[in-house]
Amino acid sequence: MHNTRYTIHIGFETHLQLKTDSKMFCHCKVTFLERPNSMTCPVCLGMPGSLPALNRKAVELGVKAALLLGARINLRSKFDRKNYFYPDLPKNYQITQYDIPLATEGIVEIKTNDVVKKVFIQRIHLEEDAGKLMHSETQNKSFVDLNRAGVPLAEIVTAPDISSADEAMEYLKRLKVLMRYGDVSNCDMEKGEFRCDVNVSVSKDGKLPEHKSEIKNMNSFRFIKQALAYEISRQIKAIESGEVLTKKTFGFDVEKGATFEMRSKEEAMDYRYFPEPDLSPLIVETEVIDKIRQNLPELPDSRALRFVSEYGISKYQSEIIADDVVLSEDFEYCAKRYNPINIANWVINDVLRLLEEFKLDTSSFSKIRDKFVELVRMFNDKKLTNTVAKEFLQKMLVNGETLDSLLKSVSSESIDLDKIANEVINENPKAIADYKGGKTSSIKFLTGQVMKKAKGMADPNKANEILEKILKGL
Protein backbone atom coordinates (compact mmCIF):
# COMPACT_ATOMS: atom_id res chain seq x y z
CA MET A 1 0.00 0.00 0.00
CA HIS A 2 1.15 3.50 -0.79
CA ASN A 3 -1.45 5.18 1.39
CA THR A 4 0.99 7.63 2.91
CA ARG A 5 1.51 9.33 -0.42
CA TYR A 6 -2.18 9.72 -1.03
CA THR A 7 -4.86 11.85 0.55
CA ILE A 8 -8.27 10.33 1.09
CA HIS A 9 -11.41 12.45 1.01
CA ILE A 10 -14.55 10.87 2.41
CA GLY A 11 -17.97 12.45 2.84
CA PHE A 12 -21.29 11.04 3.95
CA GLU A 13 -24.90 11.64 3.07
CA THR A 14 -26.81 9.92 5.85
CA HIS A 15 -30.54 9.29 5.78
CA LEU A 16 -31.97 9.08 9.23
CA GLN A 17 -35.50 7.89 9.88
CA LEU A 18 -37.12 10.37 12.24
CA LYS A 19 -38.91 8.80 15.17
CA THR A 20 -42.49 9.80 14.46
CA ASP A 21 -45.72 7.94 14.78
CA SER A 22 -47.11 9.02 11.41
CA LYS A 23 -45.56 9.68 8.01
CA MET A 24 -44.12 13.01 6.85
CA PHE A 25 -47.13 14.31 4.92
CA CYS A 26 -50.07 12.07 5.87
CA HIS A 27 -51.59 10.26 8.86
CA CYS A 28 -50.41 6.80 7.79
CA LYS A 29 -48.65 4.90 10.56
CA VAL A 30 -44.91 4.37 10.33
CA THR A 31 -44.43 0.63 10.72
CA PHE A 32 -42.03 -2.17 9.93
CA LEU A 33 -43.00 -5.52 8.39
CA GLU A 34 -46.71 -4.79 8.06
CA ARG A 35 -48.99 -6.22 5.38
CA PRO A 36 -47.70 -4.72 2.11
CA ASN A 37 -49.35 -1.47 1.06
CA SER A 38 -51.65 -1.50 4.09
CA MET A 39 -50.06 1.62 5.63
CA THR A 40 -50.89 3.84 2.69
CA CYS A 41 -53.44 6.46 1.72
CA PRO A 42 -54.17 8.66 -1.29
CA VAL A 43 -51.43 11.12 -0.17
CA CYS A 44 -48.51 8.68 0.04
CA LEU A 45 -49.79 6.74 -2.97
CA GLY A 46 -49.56 9.96 -4.99
CA MET A 47 -53.21 10.00 -6.02
CA PRO A 48 -54.25 13.05 -8.02
CA GLY A 49 -55.87 15.76 -5.92
CA SER A 50 -54.32 14.69 -2.63
CA LEU A 51 -52.33 17.27 -0.69
CA PRO A 52 -49.39 16.93 1.71
CA ALA A 53 -49.71 18.16 5.33
CA LEU A 54 -46.37 18.45 7.12
CA ASN A 55 -45.86 16.55 10.39
CA ARG A 56 -44.96 18.89 13.27
CA LYS A 57 -42.99 16.21 15.11
CA ALA A 58 -40.83 15.57 12.03
CA VAL A 59 -39.93 19.27 11.93
CA GLU A 60 -39.16 19.31 15.66
CA LEU A 61 -36.97 16.21 15.41
CA GLY A 62 -35.17 17.77 12.44
CA VAL A 63 -34.54 20.90 14.52
CA LYS A 64 -33.33 18.74 17.40
CA ALA A 65 -30.95 16.86 15.10
CA ALA A 66 -29.61 20.19 13.85
CA LEU A 67 -29.10 21.51 17.40
CA LEU A 68 -27.31 18.31 18.43
CA LEU A 69 -24.95 18.90 15.52
CA GLY A 70 -24.48 22.55 16.45
CA ALA A 71 -26.00 23.63 13.16
CA ARG A 72 -27.59 26.95 12.22
CA ILE A 73 -31.33 26.64 11.66
CA ASN A 74 -32.95 28.45 8.78
CA LEU A 75 -35.99 30.14 10.26
CA ARG A 76 -37.51 30.02 6.82
CA SER A 77 -36.80 26.96 4.68
CA LYS A 78 -38.68 25.54 1.75
CA PHE A 79 -39.63 22.28 0.11
CA ASP A 80 -38.83 21.26 -3.44
CA ARG A 81 -39.67 18.49 -5.84
CA LYS A 82 -36.93 16.18 -6.99
CA ASN A 83 -38.20 14.64 -10.19
CA TYR A 84 -37.41 11.14 -11.41
CA PHE A 85 -39.27 8.04 -12.47
CA TYR A 86 -38.88 4.91 -10.45
CA PRO A 87 -41.54 2.42 -9.34
CA ASP A 88 -40.84 3.00 -5.64
CA LEU A 89 -41.75 6.67 -6.05
CA PRO A 90 -45.50 6.94 -6.60
CA LYS A 91 -45.68 10.69 -7.32
CA ASN A 92 -42.71 10.58 -9.73
CA TYR A 93 -41.10 13.16 -7.50
CA GLN A 94 -39.74 13.14 -3.98
CA ILE A 95 -40.56 16.04 -1.69
CA THR A 96 -37.24 17.23 -0.29
CA GLN A 97 -35.45 20.50 0.48
CA TYR A 98 -33.05 21.77 -2.13
CA ASP A 99 -31.62 25.28 -2.00
CA ILE A 100 -32.91 26.35 1.43
CA PRO A 101 -32.56 23.36 3.77
CA LEU A 102 -33.78 23.23 7.38
CA ALA A 103 -30.26 23.78 8.72
CA THR A 104 -26.66 24.32 7.64
CA GLU A 105 -23.14 24.53 9.07
CA GLY A 106 -22.92 21.96 11.82
CA ILE A 107 -20.00 20.11 13.39
CA VAL A 108 -19.40 16.56 14.51
CA GLU A 109 -16.32 16.10 16.67
CA ILE A 110 -14.59 12.77 16.29
CA LYS A 111 -11.63 11.26 18.11
CA THR A 112 -9.24 8.77 16.53
CA ASN A 113 -6.05 7.77 18.34
CA ASP A 114 -6.63 10.62 20.80
CA VAL A 115 -6.67 13.22 18.04
CA VAL A 116 -9.83 15.31 17.93
CA LYS A 117 -11.09 16.36 14.53
CA LYS A 118 -14.07 18.40 13.46
CA VAL A 119 -16.17 17.07 10.60
CA PHE A 120 -18.13 19.88 8.98
CA ILE A 121 -21.83 19.28 8.37
CA GLN A 122 -22.88 21.14 5.26
CA ARG A 123 -26.61 20.73 5.56
CA ILE A 124 -29.49 18.97 7.26
CA HIS A 125 -32.72 18.76 5.38
CA LEU A 126 -36.09 17.03 5.62
CA GLU A 127 -37.41 14.67 2.98
CA GLU A 128 -39.74 11.74 2.48
CA ASP A 129 -38.64 8.15 1.98
CA ALA A 130 -39.52 6.07 -1.07
CA GLY A 131 -41.23 2.67 -1.09
CA LYS A 132 -39.63 -0.74 -1.17
CA LEU A 133 -39.00 -2.93 -4.21
CA MET A 134 -38.42 -6.64 -4.27
CA HIS A 135 -37.17 -8.22 -7.45
CA SER A 136 -38.23 -11.61 -8.71
CA GLU A 137 -35.26 -13.91 -9.26
CA THR A 138 -36.93 -15.93 -11.97
CA GLN A 139 -39.49 -13.72 -13.62
CA ASN A 140 -39.48 -10.31 -15.21
CA LYS A 141 -41.25 -8.59 -12.38
CA SER A 142 -40.70 -6.51 -9.28
CA PHE A 143 -43.01 -6.24 -6.27
CA VAL A 144 -43.80 -2.76 -4.95
CA ASP A 145 -44.67 -2.09 -1.30
CA LEU A 146 -45.35 1.56 -0.48
CA ASN A 147 -45.60 1.27 3.32
CA ARG A 148 -42.29 3.13 3.58
CA ALA A 149 -43.25 5.77 1.04
CA GLY A 150 -43.57 9.09 2.86
CA VAL A 151 -41.74 8.03 6.02
CA PRO A 152 -39.93 11.13 7.37
CA LEU A 153 -36.17 11.34 6.93
CA ALA A 154 -33.50 13.84 7.80
CA GLU A 155 -30.57 13.85 5.41
CA ILE A 156 -27.28 14.90 6.98
CA VAL A 157 -24.52 15.84 4.56
CA THR A 158 -20.85 16.26 5.54
CA ALA A 159 -18.06 18.03 3.76
CA PRO A 160 -15.42 15.63 2.35
CA ASP A 161 -13.43 16.16 5.57
CA ILE A 162 -12.91 12.58 6.61
CA SER A 163 -9.53 11.18 5.66
CA SER A 164 -9.51 7.50 6.62
CA ALA A 165 -11.82 4.54 7.02
CA ASP A 166 -11.21 4.70 10.79
CA GLU A 167 -12.29 8.32 10.93
CA ALA A 168 -15.32 7.39 8.83
CA MET A 169 -16.31 4.76 11.40
CA GLU A 170 -15.85 7.26 14.23
CA TYR A 171 -18.01 9.81 12.44
CA LEU A 172 -20.83 7.33 11.88
CA LYS A 173 -20.67 6.03 15.46
CA ARG A 174 -20.71 9.55 16.83
CA LEU A 175 -23.64 10.58 14.65
CA LYS A 176 -25.58 7.51 15.74
CA VAL A 177 -24.79 8.10 19.42
CA LEU A 178 -25.95 11.73 19.22
CA MET A 179 -29.14 10.92 17.36
CA ARG A 180 -30.01 8.14 19.79
CA TYR A 181 -29.33 10.41 22.76
CA GLY A 182 -31.68 12.96 21.31
CA ASP A 183 -34.30 10.30 20.58
CA VAL A 184 -34.31 11.73 17.07
CA SER A 185 -34.06 8.28 15.52
CA ASN A 186 -33.60 4.70 16.67
CA CYS A 187 -30.88 4.43 14.01
CA ASP A 188 -31.63 0.72 13.60
CA MET A 189 -29.58 -0.04 10.52
CA GLU A 190 -31.17 -3.41 9.95
CA LYS A 191 -34.55 -1.72 9.68
CA GLY A 192 -33.18 0.85 7.23
CA GLU A 193 -33.43 3.68 9.76
CA PHE A 194 -29.82 4.80 9.16
CA ARG A 195 -28.56 4.56 5.57
CA CYS A 196 -25.57 6.16 3.96
CA ASP A 197 -24.32 7.20 0.58
CA VAL A 198 -20.55 7.28 0.88
CA ASN A 199 -18.44 9.58 -1.27
CA VAL A 200 -14.77 8.80 -1.57
CA SER A 201 -11.94 10.11 -3.68
CA VAL A 202 -8.20 9.66 -3.48
CA SER A 203 -5.75 12.31 -4.64
CA LYS A 204 -2.01 12.54 -4.89
CA ASP A 205 -1.60 16.28 -4.36
CA GLY A 206 -3.73 16.55 -1.23
CA LYS A 207 -6.39 18.58 -3.01
CA LEU A 208 -9.98 17.47 -3.47
CA PRO A 209 -9.99 15.94 -6.96
CA GLU A 210 -12.63 16.14 -9.68
CA HIS A 211 -13.26 12.43 -9.63
CA LYS A 212 -15.43 10.82 -7.00
CA SER A 213 -16.95 7.44 -6.26
CA GLU A 214 -20.36 7.45 -4.68
CA ILE A 215 -21.24 4.17 -2.99
CA LYS A 216 -25.01 4.08 -2.64
CA ASN A 217 -27.36 2.95 0.07
CA MET A 218 -25.09 1.33 2.63
CA ASN A 219 -26.69 0.11 5.84
CA SER A 220 -23.92 -1.59 7.79
CA PHE A 221 -20.81 -0.06 9.39
CA ARG A 222 -18.84 -3.20 8.59
CA PHE A 223 -19.75 -3.09 4.90
CA ILE A 224 -19.02 0.64 4.72
CA LYS A 225 -15.55 -0.06 6.08
CA GLN A 226 -15.01 -2.87 3.57
CA ALA A 227 -16.37 -0.80 0.69
CA LEU A 228 -14.10 2.11 1.61
CA ALA A 229 -11.02 -0.11 1.82
CA TYR A 230 -11.85 -1.65 -1.55
CA GLU A 231 -12.61 1.64 -3.26
CA ILE A 232 -9.54 3.43 -1.87
CA SER A 233 -7.18 0.72 -3.06
CA ARG A 234 -8.95 0.55 -6.43
CA GLN A 235 -8.49 4.29 -6.92
CA ILE A 236 -4.84 4.15 -5.86
CA LYS A 237 -4.16 1.35 -8.35
CA ALA A 238 -5.94 3.33 -11.05
CA ILE A 239 -3.88 6.45 -10.33
CA GLU A 240 -0.65 4.41 -10.25
CA SER A 241 -1.41 2.95 -13.64
CA GLY A 242 -2.24 6.36 -15.08
CA GLU A 243 -5.92 5.70 -15.53
CA VAL A 244 -8.20 8.74 -15.58
CA LEU A 245 -10.82 8.52 -12.84
CA THR A 246 -14.26 10.10 -13.17
CA LYS A 247 -17.42 10.59 -11.15
CA LYS A 248 -19.14 7.26 -10.82
CA THR A 249 -21.83 5.58 -8.81
CA PHE A 250 -21.23 2.23 -7.17
CA GLY A 251 -23.06 -0.46 -5.30
CA PHE A 252 -21.41 -2.82 -2.85
CA ASP A 253 -21.43 -6.58 -3.40
CA VAL A 254 -21.55 -8.08 0.09
CA GLU A 255 -20.55 -11.57 -1.10
CA LYS A 256 -17.49 -10.42 -3.02
CA GLY A 257 -16.60 -7.61 -0.63
CA ALA A 258 -16.19 -5.40 -3.70
CA THR A 259 -17.83 -2.33 -5.14
CA PHE A 260 -19.42 -2.58 -8.57
CA GLU A 261 -20.23 0.21 -10.97
CA MET A 262 -23.89 0.97 -11.42
CA ARG A 263 -25.12 1.63 -14.89
CA SER A 264 -24.09 5.22 -15.32
CA LYS A 265 -27.33 7.06 -15.82
CA GLU A 266 -26.18 10.58 -16.36
CA GLU A 267 -29.69 11.46 -17.38
CA ALA A 268 -31.09 10.32 -14.07
CA MET A 269 -28.87 12.87 -12.33
CA ASP A 270 -30.94 15.61 -13.90
CA TYR A 271 -33.60 15.95 -11.22
CA ARG A 272 -35.07 19.28 -12.41
CA TYR A 273 -35.74 20.51 -8.87
CA PHE A 274 -38.42 23.12 -8.50
CA PRO A 275 -40.29 24.58 -5.51
CA GLU A 276 -43.03 22.32 -4.16
CA PRO A 277 -46.21 24.24 -5.02
CA ASP A 278 -48.31 22.32 -2.48
CA LEU A 279 -46.30 23.51 0.54
CA SER A 280 -45.66 27.11 1.51
CA PRO A 281 -42.30 27.90 3.12
CA LEU A 282 -41.63 26.30 6.49
CA ILE A 283 -41.28 28.88 9.24
CA VAL A 284 -39.64 27.67 12.43
CA GLU A 285 -40.34 30.06 15.30
CA THR A 286 -37.39 30.99 17.51
CA GLU A 287 -39.50 30.10 20.57
CA VAL A 288 -39.87 26.57 19.23
CA ILE A 289 -36.10 26.32 18.71
CA ASP A 290 -35.42 27.68 22.20
CA LYS A 291 -37.80 25.20 23.75
CA ILE A 292 -36.16 22.29 21.94
CA ARG A 293 -32.73 23.62 22.90
CA GLN A 294 -33.71 23.82 26.57
CA ASN A 295 -34.86 20.23 26.51
CA LEU A 296 -31.76 18.79 24.86
CA PRO A 297 -30.51 15.73 26.71
CA GLU A 298 -27.24 15.46 28.59
CA LEU A 299 -24.72 14.50 25.90
CA PRO A 300 -22.44 11.45 26.00
CA ASP A 301 -19.26 13.39 26.86
CA SER A 302 -20.72 15.18 29.86
CA ARG A 303 -22.50 12.04 30.95
CA ALA A 304 -19.19 10.13 30.86
CA LEU A 305 -17.50 12.81 32.96
CA ARG A 306 -20.36 12.83 35.43
CA PHE A 307 -20.23 9.04 35.83
CA VAL A 308 -16.55 9.29 36.72
CA SER A 309 -17.12 11.92 39.38
CA GLU A 310 -20.44 10.67 40.68
CA TYR A 311 -19.83 6.93 40.73
CA GLY A 312 -16.05 6.69 40.83
CA ILE A 313 -15.79 4.40 37.83
CA SER A 314 -12.85 4.68 35.43
CA LYS A 315 -12.84 7.09 32.49
CA TYR A 316 -12.41 4.17 30.13
CA GLN A 317 -15.45 2.37 31.50
CA SER A 318 -17.60 5.45 31.69
CA GLU A 319 -16.90 6.38 28.06
CA ILE A 320 -17.91 2.94 26.89
CA ILE A 321 -21.09 3.01 28.96
CA ALA A 322 -22.01 6.58 27.99
CA ASP A 323 -21.70 5.69 24.30
CA ASP A 324 -25.11 4.07 24.39
CA VAL A 325 -27.98 6.12 25.73
CA VAL A 326 -30.05 3.15 26.88
CA LEU A 327 -27.11 1.34 28.47
CA SER A 328 -26.00 4.49 30.28
CA GLU A 329 -29.48 4.99 31.72
CA ASP A 330 -29.60 1.39 32.88
CA PHE A 331 -26.13 1.63 34.37
CA GLU A 332 -27.16 4.67 36.36
CA TYR A 333 -30.30 2.94 37.55
CA CYS A 334 -28.23 -0.01 38.84
CA ALA A 335 -25.40 2.17 40.21
CA LYS A 336 -27.90 4.01 42.41
CA ARG A 337 -28.92 0.68 43.94
CA TYR A 338 -25.65 -1.11 44.48
CA ASN A 339 -21.87 -0.63 44.42
CA PRO A 340 -21.28 1.31 41.16
CA ILE A 341 -17.78 -0.06 40.67
CA ASN A 342 -18.97 -3.65 40.78
CA ILE A 343 -21.91 -2.78 38.54
CA ALA A 344 -19.59 -1.12 36.01
CA ASN A 345 -17.24 -4.11 35.99
CA TRP A 346 -20.06 -6.52 35.35
CA VAL A 347 -21.59 -4.29 32.65
CA ILE A 348 -18.32 -3.87 30.80
CA ASN A 349 -16.94 -7.38 31.18
CA ASP A 350 -20.05 -9.47 30.95
CA VAL A 351 -23.20 -7.63 29.88
CA LEU A 352 -21.60 -5.97 26.85
CA ARG A 353 -19.77 -9.17 25.89
CA LEU A 354 -23.04 -11.12 25.94
CA LEU A 355 -24.99 -8.44 24.07
CA GLU A 356 -22.31 -8.47 21.39
CA GLU A 357 -21.97 -12.25 21.25
CA PHE A 358 -25.69 -12.85 20.93
CA LYS A 359 -26.36 -9.77 18.80
CA LEU A 360 -28.83 -8.34 21.31
CA ASP A 361 -30.11 -4.82 21.61
CA THR A 362 -29.22 -2.94 24.80
CA SER A 363 -32.92 -2.92 25.62
CA SER A 364 -32.65 -6.63 26.54
CA PHE A 365 -30.48 -5.52 29.44
CA SER A 366 -33.07 -2.94 30.51
CA LYS A 367 -35.54 -5.76 31.08
CA ILE A 368 -33.36 -7.52 33.66
CA ARG A 369 -31.67 -4.56 35.36
CA ASP A 370 -33.37 -5.06 38.75
CA LYS A 371 -32.44 -8.73 38.90
CA PHE A 372 -28.98 -7.90 37.58
CA VAL A 373 -28.40 -5.76 40.67
CA GLU A 374 -29.51 -8.67 42.83
CA LEU A 375 -27.20 -11.02 40.97
CA VAL A 376 -24.17 -8.78 41.48
CA ARG A 377 -25.07 -8.39 45.12
CA MET A 378 -25.34 -12.17 45.61
CA PHE A 379 -21.99 -12.65 43.90
CA ASN A 380 -20.34 -10.06 46.15
CA ASP A 381 -21.92 -11.65 49.22
CA LYS A 382 -20.35 -14.92 48.05
CA LYS A 383 -23.72 -16.53 47.68
CA LEU A 384 -22.91 -17.35 44.06
CA THR A 385 -19.61 -18.36 42.55
CA ASN A 386 -18.22 -16.43 39.65
CA THR A 387 -19.00 -19.26 37.23
CA VAL A 388 -22.57 -19.64 38.43
CA ALA A 389 -23.22 -15.89 38.42
CA LYS A 390 -21.96 -15.61 34.82
CA GLU A 391 -24.02 -18.56 33.75
CA PHE A 392 -27.10 -17.03 35.38
CA LEU A 393 -26.50 -13.68 33.71
CA GLN A 394 -26.31 -15.30 30.30
CA LYS A 395 -29.51 -17.26 30.91
CA MET A 396 -31.31 -14.15 32.11
CA LEU A 397 -30.10 -11.95 29.29
CA VAL A 398 -30.17 -14.37 26.39
CA ASN A 399 -32.84 -16.93 27.28
CA GLY A 400 -35.11 -14.68 29.30
CA GLU A 401 -34.93 -16.95 32.37
CA THR A 402 -35.68 -15.37 35.75
CA LEU A 403 -33.15 -15.18 38.56
CA ASP A 404 -35.66 -16.73 40.98
CA SER A 405 -36.24 -19.81 38.86
CA LEU A 406 -32.49 -20.20 38.27
CA LEU A 407 -31.83 -20.06 41.99
CA LYS A 408 -34.52 -22.64 42.64
CA SER A 409 -33.30 -25.04 40.02
CA VAL A 410 -29.76 -24.93 41.35
CA SER A 411 -30.76 -25.36 44.99
CA SER A 412 -32.84 -28.42 44.27
CA GLU A 413 -30.68 -30.08 41.65
CA SER A 414 -27.01 -29.56 41.67
CA ILE A 415 -26.17 -29.27 45.36
CA ASP A 416 -25.21 -32.59 46.96
CA LEU A 417 -26.41 -31.89 50.49
CA ASP A 418 -25.54 -35.34 51.81
CA LYS A 419 -21.94 -34.94 50.74
CA ILE A 420 -21.68 -31.44 52.22
CA ALA A 421 -23.31 -32.53 55.49
CA ASN A 422 -20.84 -35.40 55.87
CA GLU A 423 -17.94 -33.05 55.23
CA VAL A 424 -19.21 -30.61 57.83
CA ILE A 425 -19.60 -33.40 60.38
CA ASN A 426 -16.04 -34.60 59.75
CA GLU A 427 -14.65 -31.12 60.09
CA ASN A 428 -16.42 -30.21 63.34
CA PRO A 429 -15.76 -32.91 65.94
CA LYS A 430 -16.38 -30.51 68.83
CA ALA A 431 -19.88 -29.60 67.70
CA ILE A 432 -20.64 -33.29 67.18
CA ALA A 433 -19.46 -34.06 70.69
CA ASP A 434 -21.61 -31.20 72.06
CA TYR A 435 -24.62 -32.55 70.18
CA LYS A 436 -24.08 -36.05 71.46
CA GLY A 437 -23.63 -34.59 74.95
CA GLY A 438 -27.19 -33.29 74.75
CA LYS A 439 -26.53 -29.76 73.45
CA THR A 440 -28.97 -30.07 70.54
CA SER A 441 -28.67 -26.39 69.67
CA SER A 442 -25.23 -27.07 68.17
CA ILE A 443 -27.06 -28.44 65.11
CA LYS A 444 -27.86 -24.81 64.27
CA PHE A 445 -24.15 -24.13 64.00
CA LEU A 446 -23.68 -27.18 61.77
CA THR A 447 -26.59 -26.13 59.52
CA GLY A 448 -24.92 -22.75 59.17
CA GLN A 449 -21.73 -24.45 58.07
CA VAL A 450 -23.60 -26.50 55.44
CA MET A 451 -25.26 -23.32 54.09
CA LYS A 452 -21.90 -21.63 53.89
CA LYS A 453 -20.42 -24.54 51.92
CA ALA A 454 -23.44 -24.62 49.60
CA LYS A 455 -22.87 -20.92 48.98
CA GLY A 456 -26.39 -20.10 50.04
CA MET A 457 -27.87 -22.40 47.44
CA ALA A 458 -29.36 -24.92 49.90
CA ASP A 459 -32.66 -25.08 51.71
CA PRO A 460 -31.78 -24.71 55.46
CA ASN A 461 -34.68 -26.91 56.61
CA LYS A 462 -33.52 -29.69 54.36
CA ALA A 463 -29.92 -29.27 55.55
CA ASN A 464 -31.09 -29.50 59.14
CA GLU A 465 -33.09 -32.64 58.36
CA ILE A 466 -30.13 -34.38 56.70
CA LEU A 467 -27.77 -33.45 59.54
CA GLU A 468 -30.14 -34.85 62.16
CA LYS A 469 -30.47 -38.07 60.19
CA ILE A 470 -26.70 -38.54 59.94
CA LEU A 471 -26.05 -37.56 63.55
CA LYS A 472 -28.68 -40.01 64.83
CA GLY A 473 -26.99 -42.79 62.91
CA LEU A 474 -23.56 -42.06 64.37
Add this chain to the structure above:
Amino acid sequence: MKNLTPDEIHHIANLARLRFDQNKLTKFSPEFQKILNYIAKLQELNVDKVEPYVWPLEDPLKLREDVSQKLNYAADAVKNAPVKEGDYFIVPRVINE
Protein backbone atom coordinates in the same frame (compact mmCIF):
# COMPACT_ATOMS: atom_id res chain seq x y z
CA MET B 1 -32.64 32.24 -25.76
CA LYS B 2 -30.31 29.77 -27.40
CA ASN B 3 -31.75 27.21 -29.75
CA LEU B 4 -32.12 23.72 -28.39
CA THR B 5 -30.41 20.90 -30.27
CA PRO B 6 -32.38 17.77 -31.19
CA ASP B 7 -30.22 15.91 -28.65
CA GLU B 8 -31.29 18.22 -25.88
CA ILE B 9 -34.91 17.81 -26.83
CA HIS B 10 -34.50 14.04 -26.81
CA HIS B 11 -32.87 14.24 -23.40
CA ILE B 12 -35.68 16.32 -21.94
CA ALA B 13 -38.32 14.12 -23.55
CA ASN B 14 -36.62 11.07 -22.13
CA LEU B 15 -36.60 12.55 -18.64
CA ALA B 16 -40.33 13.12 -18.94
CA ARG B 17 -40.80 9.61 -20.38
CA LEU B 18 -42.03 11.01 -23.70
CA ARG B 19 -41.20 9.39 -27.03
CA PHE B 20 -41.16 11.22 -30.36
CA ASP B 21 -40.71 9.83 -33.82
CA GLN B 22 -38.75 11.95 -36.28
CA ASN B 23 -41.87 13.55 -37.79
CA LYS B 24 -43.19 14.66 -34.47
CA LEU B 25 -39.78 15.88 -33.38
CA THR B 26 -39.53 18.08 -36.49
CA LYS B 27 -42.94 19.52 -35.77
CA PHE B 28 -42.46 19.85 -32.03
CA SER B 29 -38.99 21.39 -31.91
CA PRO B 30 -39.98 24.88 -33.12
CA GLU B 31 -43.08 24.81 -30.90
CA PHE B 32 -40.99 23.96 -27.86
CA GLN B 33 -38.52 26.69 -28.81
CA LYS B 34 -41.35 29.17 -29.02
CA ILE B 35 -42.52 28.33 -25.52
CA LEU B 36 -38.99 28.74 -24.18
CA ASN B 37 -38.52 32.06 -25.93
CA TYR B 38 -41.78 33.29 -24.48
CA ILE B 39 -40.75 32.37 -20.93
CA ALA B 40 -37.28 33.81 -21.57
CA LYS B 41 -38.88 37.24 -21.82
CA LEU B 42 -38.85 37.23 -18.03
CA GLN B 43 -35.11 37.34 -18.12
CA GLU B 44 -35.24 40.79 -19.66
CA LEU B 45 -36.57 42.16 -16.37
CA ASN B 46 -34.17 43.68 -13.90
CA VAL B 47 -34.75 41.85 -10.62
CA ASP B 48 -31.58 42.96 -8.83
CA LYS B 49 -33.54 44.59 -6.03
CA VAL B 50 -36.28 41.98 -5.79
CA GLU B 51 -36.13 39.34 -3.08
CA PRO B 52 -36.51 35.92 -4.65
CA TYR B 53 -39.78 34.37 -3.65
CA VAL B 54 -41.16 30.96 -4.23
CA TRP B 55 -44.57 31.41 -2.79
CA PRO B 56 -47.06 34.13 -3.55
CA LEU B 57 -48.56 34.42 -0.08
CA GLU B 58 -46.72 34.80 3.17
CA ASP B 59 -49.00 32.65 5.31
CA PRO B 60 -46.78 30.17 7.11
CA LEU B 61 -47.10 26.48 6.50
CA LYS B 62 -49.66 24.89 8.80
CA LEU B 63 -48.29 21.88 10.59
CA ARG B 64 -50.17 18.70 11.32
CA GLU B 65 -49.96 16.96 14.72
CA ASP B 66 -48.18 13.61 14.68
CA VAL B 67 -51.17 11.32 15.08
CA SER B 68 -51.28 8.14 13.07
CA GLN B 69 -54.15 6.18 11.64
CA LYS B 70 -54.09 2.59 10.49
CA LEU B 71 -56.30 2.63 7.44
CA ASN B 72 -55.50 -0.96 6.41
CA TYR B 73 -55.61 0.35 2.91
CA ALA B 74 -53.93 -2.59 1.14
CA ALA B 75 -56.96 -3.74 -0.85
CA ASP B 76 -57.91 -0.18 -1.84
CA ALA B 77 -54.32 0.72 -2.69
CA VAL B 78 -53.88 -1.96 -5.33
CA LYS B 79 -57.50 -2.04 -6.47
CA ASN B 80 -56.92 -0.13 -9.68
CA ALA B 81 -53.38 -1.30 -10.35
CA PRO B 82 -52.95 -2.62 -13.91
CA VAL B 83 -50.95 -5.56 -12.56
CA LYS B 84 -51.06 -6.76 -8.96
CA GLU B 85 -50.22 -9.90 -7.02
CA GLY B 86 -51.74 -10.27 -3.57
CA ASP B 87 -51.17 -6.94 -1.85
CA TYR B 88 -48.33 -5.90 -4.13
CA PHE B 89 -48.19 -3.66 -7.16
CA ILE B 90 -46.31 -5.50 -9.90
CA VAL B 91 -44.00 -3.70 -12.34
CA PRO B 92 -41.53 -4.95 -14.94
CA ARG B 93 -38.35 -6.02 -13.17
CA VAL B 94 -36.22 -2.96 -12.40
CA ILE B 95 -32.83 -3.20 -10.86
CA ASN B 96 -30.35 -0.47 -10.37
CA GLU B 97 -27.13 -2.03 -11.62
